[in-house]
Amino acid sequence: MITITFPDGQERQYEAGSSALDIARSISHGLAKKVISAKVNGEVWEATRPIQHDARLQLLTWDDKDGKMTFWHSSAHLMAEALEAIYPGIKFGTGPATESGFYYDVDPGDHVISSDDFPRIEQKMIELARLKNEYVRKPISLEAAVAFFKEKGDEYKLELLEKRKEEAADITLYEQGHFIDLCRGPHVPDTSYIKAVKLTNVAGAYWQGDENRQQMTRVYGISFPKQKELEEYLHMIEEAKKRDHRKLGAELELFMFSERVGAGLPIWLPKGNQLRDRLMNFLRQEQEKRGYQLVTTPHIGKKELYVTSGHWEKYGQDSFRPISTPREGEEFMLKPMNCPHHCEIYGHRPHSYKDLPLRIAEFGTVYRYEQSGELHGLSRVRGFTQDDAHIFCTPEQVKEEFLNVLDLTKVVLAKMGFENFTAQISLRDPETPEKYIGTDENWRNAENAIIEATKESGLQTTTELGEAAFYVPKLDFMVKDALGAPGSWAPYRWTTTCLTVSSWNTLAPITCRTAR
RNA sequence: GCCAGCAUAGCUCAGUUGGCCAGAGCAGCUGAUUUGUAAUCAGCGGGUCGGGGGUUCGAAUCCCUCUGCUGGCUCCA
Structure with missing residues (x-):
């Protein structure tokens, strides 16, 4: 038997190998249905992972930030599975959860993924989610992992593995349905937890954040355990749009921009200027x-001023071009x-x-x-x-x-x-x-x-x-x-x-x- | 700068595979109505379809390019 300590300090005995989900079930069925993952001694685990030793346990639900992160991370894997089904041969970079959803960086080869494709991908995700495929954690050796991704031809994963040589003992794969990913986890128990998904955005993102490297296609999405929560989210987005300072600024005649004046050069209108003054x-x-x-x-100053300050060396190439005068060798900068x-x-x-x-x-x-x-x-x-x-x-x-x-x-x-x-x-x-x-x-x-x-x-x-x-x-x-x-x-x-x-x-x- | 989109009347948008003088709602203007708190009725005006170039008998629609905008990436003194 092992001793499990709950956040309120209460201790209970369980059989070794019980999972957080087992423990939740012993408390209440309703709670068990809400459990997404669990913090075991401060580390976030699958709710289904067996606990072998005495531990502090905190059950995580949708109401916990870490619970949401688990949920969204699993959603990223689900999206990856859908993308792989729709675009065979697509390659995968990294696919984490974010503060508000998830994304996956992918290399779709010759395909171009645009927002027009979202409904199709969303539909596929829901279809796959309904299969109730379990997320299976698979500890694996570095060599076997390398062999697997070589076979699959996913060079991005191989590069990630290369970086993780030091921690070769801790490498895990996760499998759900037909998708296998290199991943630390954790994940929700199975795909059926994901009831509602919305892809929000597609954008370019440099591989490993390096602008000199390959640009991946980053697909953003958000998902929820209930359809209603998705609707509330979409409503909030609408409300945010109404309060967008660009919209209000134009409507209230606070400021404007002009193509002829130039991009990024705000023009303050009388009402906006009153606000500025106040x-x-x-x-x-x-x-x-x-x-x-x-x-x-x-508003301008000699270039040498910024050379002295060090700003020229650091930011000169990103600044406006110097302004030259009729005098030989004299240059000014906009301040x-x-x-x-x-x-x-x-x-x-x-x-x-x-x-x-x-x-x-x-x-x-x-x-x-x-x-x-x-x-x-x-x-x-x-x-x-x-x-x-x-x-x-x-x-x-x-x-x-x-x-x-x-x-x-x-x-x-x-x-x-x-x-x-x-x-x-x-x-x-x-x-x-x-x-x-x-x-x-x-x-x-x-x-x-x-x-x-x-x-x-x-x-x-x-x-x-x-x-x-x-x-x-x-x-x-x-x-x-x-x-x-x-x-x-x-x-x-x-x-x-x-x-x-x-x-x-x-x-x-x-x-x-x-x-x- | 890079990736993916977008650019049609003051605003929100329609305009399928290129083909009658480019449309709607709201706003505006004119007139009627006078009915008490978000839109009564009638009429009218308003668009170089972001700019330029090209393909075509014909382009808002297809191609190129520039400008601007949106969301990310990178950057952020």
Whole structure:
């Protein structure tokens, strides 16, 4: 017998080899029908996988995030089975669950999959789901797995296996119906759990996220245990469309775009401009209260300015082309960021430590060449105005200044009604130090300042390695949109960075930057 | 930039395999009605079918190209 401990601390005895589903059945039949998968000692397992030893057990249903992920992952396999039935010889990349559904990256060879094919694929999925095929977990040796996918001719899976040589002992295949996939699992017990499916989108996606490699066809979908839930989901999508800022902006005559002016260049109409003014006045007041001094800097600047700052080397090829003048060798750039200008203001005259902290703020309009496929309403544009501030202070003042910035951020977010926001600390990727400028010491100091200040302010944060900018760690505030739909982030990002390098001054202060 | 789509009246859209002067609803305008809270009646105006090029006796419809848009990928100072 084994002892199973439930989340509420209750313990019960079961025969060794009982599955989560067996255990659920012993509690109630209704519960057993809802169980999708289970957390065994914190790891998500199939509900049907035998538990051999004492364990902590949490049954997962549709109401649990991990339950949904299991469900959607199984749906990805079901879609793969349908795709393979419709397009024989199709090759498979990876097919995970996402925050809101699932996708599978496939290489359909000569076929082109478009949204016109969705109804057919959906129909096939439902047809296969009704067969109630079990998802069978099959531990396998690396060699046997390689042999299998060689035979099948799926080079993408072979590449994935190549990467997993280290963990050769843990390789598993999953089989349902006629489809066998390399997969860690877990899955729902059988395909009949999936009652409703909707393919939502098809898009290109680079294999292994590398733009120099093969582009796969990524098919997105979402699925539900009940038809009604699909309908509710579709309704929510409709509601979200009604609230789309692009639709509202046009209807309310807030802003417009013009083909003749150019893509990604918003034109603010009178009503929209009133909104802008109100927002700017509010931000101005809050900043003046906190000792910021407002400045205005030009829209273009000499190329050398950005060469000095390092931005040219990093982003020059992605920026607008330089603007040349009749004077030989002279080039200007449309201002892509305000930082160098603010540093110029600091360096304009010698400073005593008594001048610090010096807080410079500007509503600075900047221009950046964004790839054509990136443009999106007002959230990704080629010209926009940043509320951008730089704080010049001594190393000792960094933490306090950072706390003040956090306070300002919270005040603004609260005033704007953003109650649900997340804060993400973006640090260097320790694996690729060559991507970053500055000394290790400065990086450590800057990263610690962010970590300590956020901790001290009681802010809930997540930490991402490798998400830092090339010259600074960042703290990003991200807010949810009006519907709070999962995975759908408002175009509102508040970035606070802590800069420690500057070639513009003799005092070598720390520069804190806050842009939103 | 890459992949898949899309672009017809102010808005939402019809327009099957290329073939009478390109249509509907709503909005607008004019007139009638005066019935109390989302659309009463009649009439009218409005479209280089995104731009350019090509195939054809003939293109909104097929091909090429440019521009813009949508959803992803990559990028995001």
